[in-house]
Amino acid sequence: MTVRGGYNTYGQAIGILMLETAFPRVPGDIGNATTFPFPVLYHTVPGATPNRVADRADPTLIEPFIAGARQLERAGVKAITTSCGFLAIFQQEVAASVSVPVFCSALIQVPMVRRMLKPDQRVGILTANASALTEAHFRGVGWSSDEIPIAVAGLEQEPLFRDSHHHPERHPEVDYEVIEAEVLRGARRLVEASPDIGAIVFECTNLPPHSAAVQRATGRPVFDIVTLTQMVYACIQQRDYEGHQ
Numbered sequence: 001m002t003v004r005g006g007y008n009t010y011g012q013a014i015g016i017l018m019l020e021t022a023f024p025r026v027p028g029d030i031g032n033a034t035t036f037p038f039p040v041l042y043h044t045v046p047g048a049t050p051n052r053v054a055d056r057a058d059p060t061l062i063e064p065f066i067a068g069a070r071q072l073e074r075a076g077v078k079a080i081t082t083s084c085g086f087l088a089i090f091q092q093e094v095a096a097s098v099s100v101p102v103f104c105s106a107l108i109q110v111p112m113v114r115r116m117l118k119p120d121q122r123v124g125i126l127t128a129n130a131s132a133l134t135e136a137h138f139r140g141v142g143w144s145s146d147e148i149p150i151a152v153a154g155l156e157q158e159p160l161f162r163d164s165h166h167h168p169e170r171h172p173e174v175d176y177e178v179i180e181a182e183v184l185r186g187a188r189r190l191v192e193a194s195p196d197i198g199a200i201v202f203e204c205t206n207l208p209p210h211s212a213a214v215q216r217a218t219g220r221p222v223f224d225i226v227t228l229t230q231m232v233y234a235c236i237q238q239r240d241y242e243g244h245q
Contacts, residue, residue, distance in 0.1 A: 007076040012041035013237050014229060015072030017065060017082040017094075019048045023164050024174050028209030030083050030225050035208070038233055041077055043068045050165055054086040055132055062090055066097040073098045078236040081229055085127070085203035088137040103232060106202055106225040108141040113199050113223055114148045121198030122149040124190050124220065126183075128165065128204040130154025151194035155204070158182035165206065176209075183210040184217050191218045199223065 018031060025031035033040055045061070045068045052058040065087070069080050079101045080094075087094075088105035095102040113123050127133045130152050138144055155161045161182045164174045191197050202208065202224040211222045 009041075010076065012039045012076070013078045014038070014040045014233055015069075015075065015077030015080045016040055016042050017068045017072070017080065017087075018042050018044040019050060019053055019083050020044060020046065021050065021083075021165070025206075026176060026209050028211070028226065030081070030205040030208070030229070035226060036229065036233075038237070041072060041075060043072050050084070053084050054129060057086065057089050057132075057136070062093050065090055065094050069094050069098045069102065073100055079103070079232050081225065081232070083205050085205055085225065086132065086137060088203075089140040091140045091142075101232065101236070103228060105137070105141055106205070106223065106228055107137065109223050109228055110138075110141075110148060110150070110201055111143050113201055117198035120196060122151050122194055122196050124194060124197035124200040125150055125152045126187055126190055126200055126202050126204070126207065126214070127152060127154045128161075128206070129156040131156065133203060151190060151197055153186055153190035153193065155182060155186045158186060180210050180213055183207060184213060187214040187218050191220065 016030060027034050029035060045064045047064060048061055052061060072080050077100065080098065082104045085105040085107055088107045091102070091104040091108070094104055110123050117123070131154065133152060135145060160174065160178050164179070187200065190200070197220060199221040200214065200218065200223070202211065202222065205225045208224040208226040211224050215222045
């Protein structure tokens with residue numbers, strides 16, 4: 001058997017562009033490598049703080065993210081994602097910069113989820129900050145709220161979730177149960193305000209540790225960055241089936 005070289009390390013099919021953060025990342029979070037049943041390769045983008053990405057959508061970060069994507073591609077990954085759903089706004093620029101698939105945000109799933117629902121149902125979006133999530137983010141991943149009925153709720157009013165992500169120096173340790181209670185409050189607000197929600201998409205990549213709890217609490221399917229990454233991995237690393245003719 002002949003094998004080909006060219007990379008320093010091997011086996012990491014998924015590359016993840018990380019923000020500069022210091023808050024705890026439990027299993028289920030995209031920044032915890034044990035979240036995935038396959039190896040991943042991380043690259044931290046210098047200067048990409050939550051404030052610059054989520055609150056300001058700082059356009060000067062496009063080039064550093066492009067540079068990071070190219071570095072991951074050179075390292076041999078077969079697809080690239082990110083650690084913040086607000087990077088939907090940079091989707092087109094980053095995807096155009098490399099030759100492997102790029103999915104900057106779980107919001108890219110919204111049109112697919114919409115097609116799964118009844119005509120009178122909406123897609124619910126749970127985000128870290130509803131006031132910062134704009135039409136520009138939706139259009140960045142190829143759809144508009146003018147075309148797809150959605151309902152949005154944010155967690156910006158939940159103190160520990162908000163402060164632990166934006167001011168981790170104040171919270172070197174975080175009570176997981178308190179965070180989950182805050183996420184559940186946000187999810188319940190979402191479905192109580194819009195009972196016609198048929199499924200929920202998490203914008204925030206820090207929410208998947210709570211996906212199962214939100215599904216139990218709301219009775220809705222939950223789509224997040226982890227489910228999307230696992231789907232992409234299955235597509236770029238297709239399995240062989242025994243017994244085929």
